[in-house]
């Protein structure tokens with residue numbers, strides 16, 4: 467005998483619905499991660515973190531469009547990715563020239579017909595003490611790290627994702643957006659832009675959830691790259707010492723996170739960030 471009010475499978479009015487629901491929609495985990503044939507646009511995909519993420523999405527079966535200003539580096543990246551059998555389009559352009567953004571999106575739509583995944587990765591930094599920080603540095607960083615992300619997301623959303631009621635946008639922020647600086651960083655525009663990018667992520671996720679678009683962010687810690695090289699030469703030891711896992715980010719360390727956020731494995735997650743930083747931001 468069950469206590470009064472106890473719901474058995476037979477008496478629980480939710481049970482049949484739930485069973486039917488599970489039966490009808492259950493998807494294997496591998497299927498949830500499947501992005502084969504999807505189109506991924508990765509800004510700043512010619513080197514560094516962008517190239518690592520392009521490689522990961524290519525390996526998962528996505529068609530790739532990579533952007534950067536320098537066609538030479540894009541060609542090298544495309545050759546590297548092409549050798550692995552991935553389909554790659556290169557689109558050269560300066561994202562901080564906002565009026566060129568629609569033409570860059572045109573190129574991707576002409577080649578692949580749509581955009582399923584947008585990785586807003588291209589970014590810049592500028593180092594100077596706040597009291598002497600030049601307007602040129604502030605504007606350069608803000609134009610690329612924030613304004614261009616907005617204009618590109620707006621264009622891709624309006625022309626590709628909103629009409630089909632689906633899409634994944636992944637913004638590459640930084641642990642520098644989570645705290646004031648430390649580690650000898652004098653990069654006030656960069657830290658400000660990366661924090662702004664996190665609330666941009668939340669605000670866009672909040673507006674575009676109704677269109678089936680997930681908007682999330684990744685906050686990498688220090689990864690060796692052209693951008694971080696100068697600073698790491700000075701502070702690498704102290705960064706590693708302050709990182710619980712005792713290491714910098716490496717060539718494989720963003721791959722799982724981008725594969726997750728670009729796929730339906732993350733379909734019930736939006737407006738969030740994942741710090742990929744060896745634990746630096748929680749130490």
Ligand SMILES: NC(=O)c1ccc[n+]([C@@H]2O[C@H](COP(=O)([O-])OP(=O)(O)OC[C@H]3O[C@@H](n4cnc5c(N)ncnc54)[C@H](OP(=O)(O)O)[C@@H]3O)[C@@H](O)[C@H]2O)c1
Nearest residue numbers: 510512514515534535536560561588589640688689691693
């Ligand atoms: N490395 C780290 O430790 C670290 C940590 C946290 C966050 N991040 C973030 O990760 C992202 C990638 O950084 P990274 O370290 O890989 O830097 P990176 O090696 O300097 O790569 C930057 C990429 O962006 C492109 N780019 C730069 N300015 C551009 C512009 N105006 N228009 C279009 N493309 C432009 C570059 O190509 P061109 O020069 O040819 O334009 C390159 O492909 C950035 O958003 C950065 O803030 C990096």
